[in-house]
Amino acid sequence: MAKISRKMEPRLARALSAYRVVVIGGPRQVGKTTLARELTGGRGTFRQLDVDTTLATALVDPVGFARHGATPRAIDEVQLGGDALVRAIKVQVDADDDPGQFLLTGSADFLTVPTLSESLAGRAVFFELWPFSQGELRGEPDGFLDTVFREPDSFREGPSSALQPEDYLEAVCQGGFPEALRLHPDDRGLWYDALVQTVTQRDIVGLTGARRAGELPRLLRLLAARTANELVASQIGADSQLSRDTLADYIGFLRMIYFTRELPAWSSSHTNRAKQRPKIYLTDTGLASHLLDADPVGLLDDDGARRGQLVETFVVNELRKQLGWSRARAELFHFRDRDGGEIDIVVERPDGRVVGIEVKSGLTVTGRSFTHLTRLRDRLGDAFVHGYVLSFSPDPLPFGDRLTALPISYLWQAG
Incomplete structure (x- = not known):
C-alpha cells in the first residue's frame, strides 16, 4: 500500500x-x-x-x-x-x-x-489519532465539518456521488486500520483477533491489573452488538454477568485503549426534557464488523438493525476523525427526548450554533426523514445552522429551509 x-x-x-x-x-x-x-x-x-x-x-x-x-x-x-x-x-x-x-x-x-x-x-x-479516514484513503479533502458551518447551503448544488451501496458497505467492513487494509479480507479476521487479544490481555492487564481480563473480548463483542445505541448498563450487565462495578470499570478500560467512544446526550434550554444516557460506538467499523461476523454482501441484504448501526457508527467515526484537523472546534452529541424525538448526531460549536445529522442506510429519503430535524430547527431558530440526512442516495436534494439530503460521501468529498 x-x-x-x-x-x-x-x-x-x-x-x-x-x-x-x-x-x-x-x-x-x-x-x-x-x-x-x-x-x-x-x-x-x-x-x-x-x-x-x-x-x-x-x-x-x-x-x-x-x-x-x-x-x-x-x-x-x-x-x-x-x-x-x-x-x-x-x-x-x-x-x-x-x-x-x-x-x-x-x-x-x-x-x-x-x-x-x-x-x-x-x-x-x-x-x-484514529484509523485512516476515508478522505485520507481516497485523497479527498475531508472538510465536511468546516464547510457545514461556513457554507451550509453549498452542498445543495453539489455533484452526484458515484458510490453505490455496496461501495459504502465495503468501506464500513474494511475499516481504517493500516495493517488490516493491507490484508486480503479473508485474512483480516486473524489480525483483528490478535489485536483484541494483545490489547485486552496484555495492555489492559498491565495498566490496570484487571482480574477477569478474559471477559474483556466477550464484553467488546456485546458492545459491538450495541454500537450506535444508548449505553444501558443494566442490559449489558445481564448479558455479561459482570457486577455493576466491574462492568463500569471494564467499559472504562475499553474506552481507555480507544476501542470505544461515547456520544453524550445533547440538551439546551430549548430541549430540557432530553434523556441523559450516552450512545456508545466502536471506534472502527472494520473491528466492529469482524466482531459481528458482518460482510458487505450480508449487510446489503440485511433488513434488520445491524446495517443501520454500522453505517451510523461509520459516519460518527468519520466526523470524529475530522475533529482532529477541523477549524470548527465542534463537539459531537446525540439527542433523544421523552416524546421519541431522536437525532443521530448533533454537532455543536462553542458559540452555540448547531448542525443536526440523521443517518440512513438506504437509498430512500423522504420528507418524513426530516421530522425531528424540522422540530429542532423550529425550536432553536437562528442557532440551527442546517439539518442533513446522509444516505446511500447519490444526489444532494433540498427539503426545505435549512434541510438537505446528502450522499454519505460528502463527508470526505467536501472541502
Whole structure:
C-alpha cells in the first residue's frame, strides 16, 4: 500500500513548534509511531518503550531518561513508563519553557490510565489519532465539518456521488486500520483477533491489573452488538454477568485503549426534557464488523438493525476523525427526548450554533426523514445552522429551509 499522508500532520507540526509537550493518543496499530517519526524528521531523540531494554532504562532512571537526548524527545508508548517518568517530564519542562521538548505517543488515554496521576496540565496539548479516514484513503479533502458551518447551503448544488451501496458497505467492513487494509479480507479476521487479544490481555492487564481480563473480548463483542445505541448498563450487565462495578470499570478500560467512544446526550434550554444516557460506538467499523461476523454482501441484504448501526457508527467515526484537523472546534452529541424525538448526531460549536445529522442506510429519503430535524430547527431558530440526512442516495436534494439530503460521501468529498 502506498504511503498515505495523515491530515493531522500539519496541525501536530504547528503544535510541536508552540507547546512544550505534545501528546498523541490512539489505538494500537493506527500509525502513531510512523507519524511521530515523520514529525521529528530525523531530528532530536526517538525512543520506544515497548522495547524491553529501553523500558528498563526508563523505569530504573526516569529522571535521567527524561533529560537524555536532543529535542524534540519523542517517547513512544509513554504510558509504559508509569507515573515516575511522566513526573520527570513535568520537572524537565518546568525548568525550561522552550517549545517542542517532548513528543509523546500512547495507546492508552493518557488522562484515564489509573497508574498515571500526573496529567501535565498546562504543559501539554493532547491529540487523538484514529484509523485512516476515508478522505485520507481516497485523497479527498475531508472538510465536511468546516464547510457545514461556513457554507451550509453549498452542498445543495453539489455533484452526484458515484458510490453505490455496496461501495459504502465495503468501506464500513474494511475499516481504517493500516495493517488490516493491507490484508486480503479473508485474512483480516486473524489480525483483528490478535489485536483484541494483545490489547485486552496484555495492555489492559498491565495498566490496570484487571482480574477477569478474559471477559474483556466477550464484553467488546456485546458492545459491538450495541454500537450506535444508548449505553444501558443494566442490559449489558445481564448479558455479561459482570457486577455493576466491574462492568463500569471494564467499559472504562475499553474506552481507555480507544476501542470505544461515547456520544453524550445533547440538551439546551430549548430541549430540557432530553434523556441523559450516552450512545456508545466502536471506534472502527472494520473491528466492529469482524466482531459481528458482518460482510458487505450480508449487510446489503440485511433488513434488520445491524446495517443501520454500522453505517451510523461509520459516519460518527468519520466526523470524529475530522475533529482532529477541523477549524470548527465542534463537539459531537446525540439527542433523544421523552416524546421519541431522536437525532443521530448533533454537532455543536462553542458559540452555540448547531448542525443536526440523521443517518440512513438506504437509498430512500423522504420528507418524513426530516421530522425531528424540522422540530429542532423550529425550536432553536437562528442557532440551527442546517439539518442533513446522509444516505446511500447519490444526489444532494433540498427539503426545505435549512434541510438537505446528502450522499454519505460528502463527508470526505467536501472541502
